[in-house]
Amino acid sequence: MSAALAVEGLCHAYDGVPVLRDVSFTVAPGEVVAVVGPSGAGKTTLFRCLTRLTRADAGAVRLFDVDLQHVEGTALRQARRDLGLVFQGFNLVRRLTATQNVLVGRLAETPAWRVLLRRPSAADDALAAACLQRVGLLPFAHTRADRLSGGQQQRVAIARALASRARVVIADEPVASLDPSSAADVLTALRSLATDDGRAVVCSLHQVDLVAGFADRVVGLREGRVVLDVPVERFDPARARALYARSLDELDHHPEPLAPERTPGRP
Numbered sequence: 001m002s003a004a005l006a007v008e009g010l011c012h013a014y015d016g017v018p019v020l021r022d023v024s025f026t027v028a029p030g031e032v033v034a035v036v037g038p039s040g041a042g043k044t045t046l047f048r049c050l051t052r053l054t055r056a057d058a059g060a061v062r063l064f065d066v067d068l069q070h071v072e073g074t075a076l077r078q079a080r081r082d083l084g085l086v087f088q089g090f091n092l093v094r095r096l097t098a099t100q101n102v103l104v105g106r107l108a109e110t111p112a113w114r115v116l117l118r119r120p121s122a123a124d125d126a127l128a129a130a131c132l133q134r135v136g137l138l139p140f141a142h143t144r145a146d147r148l149s150g151g152q153q154q155r156v157a158i159a160r161a162l163a164s165r166a167r168v169v170i171a172d173e174p175v176a177s178l179d180p181s182s183a184a185d186v187l188t189a190l191r192s193l194a195t196d197d198g199r200a201v202v203c204s205l206h207q208v209d210l211v212a213g214f215a216d217r218v219v220g221l222r223e224g225r226v227v228l229d230v231p232v233e234r235f236d237p238a239r240a241r242a243l244y245a246r247s248l249d250e251l252d253h254h255p256e257p258l259a260p261e262r263t264p265g266r267p
């Protein structure tokens with residue numbers, strides 16, 4: 001199956017300091033890829049490049065047929081409609097209700113103020129309700145976003161991605177600072193975007209114990225390099241320890257190499 005998202009040889013430096021070094025991986029439709037790695041490994045920088053919030057110094061980010069690195073203006077805006085973002089901090093419009101935030105996602109081209117002023121149609125209301133129901137938030141449909149908990153806000157962002165036509169959903173640490181039960185709810189909702197809707201999901205996580213049961217594949221980043229690309233069954237505790245090892249010496253003593261591996265049958 002061709003990739004929904006293909007990252008090819010991505011390199012980026014801040015003030016001459018390399019942060020992403022030749023990063024490549026792919027995500028297929030219906031697949032969940034977890035990006036893990038120590039603090040400072042470059043996960044957020046990578047995710048900013050995936051959305052073109054940052055333009056990388058070199059390499060390609062292919063979203064289906066479009067190289068996001070090399071489009072501008074209308075073409076960039078159109079390509080971005082294929083991206084659903086679940087980012088902490090600048091996720092939701094705080095003063096809009098959960099329903100209104102979901103509809104901002106459906107109409108990516110419609111500014112928030114228009115959603116606020118316009119009375120949603122019955123069809124819009126029904127769609128928002130169905131998406132909020134999927135993430136277990138129907139009782140909060142008319143609650144303002146800034147009155148929801150962190151986990152509930154993340155789930156509204158997932159409902160927004162559900163209501164949109166985004167075929168690729170990118171989540172940067174969607175469960176950081178959530179309690180285990182809220183984290184499980186958020187990851188279940190993200191997983192369902194892939195399993196039930198066939199969307200591609202890329203998600204960075206700090207808690208490696210949450211990877212099993214959530215992701216199909218694990219991409220490990222360390223010092224800006226992909227040092228691991230394995231099916232989730234092969235992301236065992238030893239590999240996780242090695243990825244987070246304090247020194248590269250510990251990595252060297254790891255019994256199995258951490259070099260990227262490809263899933264058979266995938267490009």
Ligand SMILES: Nc1ncnc2c1ncn2[C@@H]1O[C@H](COP(=O)(O)OP(=O)(O)OP(=O)(O)O)[C@@H](O)[C@H]1O
Binds near residue numbers: 037038044045
């Ligand atoms: N805007 C910036 N200007 C300069 N350096 C930056 C900038 N953003 C990030 N960096 C640096 O780039 C490196 C990678 O940061 P990044 O935020 O991508 O890591 P991360 O893997 O997301 O870390 P964490 O797990 O802590 O969120 C770090 O050394 C960081 O200090």
Ligand SMILES: [Mg+2]
Binds near residue numbers: 043045
């Ligand atoms: Mg980060």
